[in-house]
Amino acid sequence: MPQGTVRNYDPVTRTGTVLDDRLRELPYDQATFDASGLMELRLGQRVRFELEGDEDDPRVTRLGIVSM
Secondary structure (H helix, E strand, O other): OOOOEEEEEEEOEEEEEEEEEEOEEEEEHHHHHHHOOOOOOOOEEEEEEEEEEOOOOOOOEEEEEOOO
């Protein structure tokens, strides 16, 4: 599962973006955040995620916290 860093997170809309290790900014929507079971995210926090779509339009479909 790829990993990245939380770049943006809006607690009101529960949407944001993840910056993957290839430096692509990938959006996630409210449904993805809600399905993750997470309560909140912090900017700069490491996450793992699953992607859907093609190289030109990838979308985050699942989020999880990377534990150290």
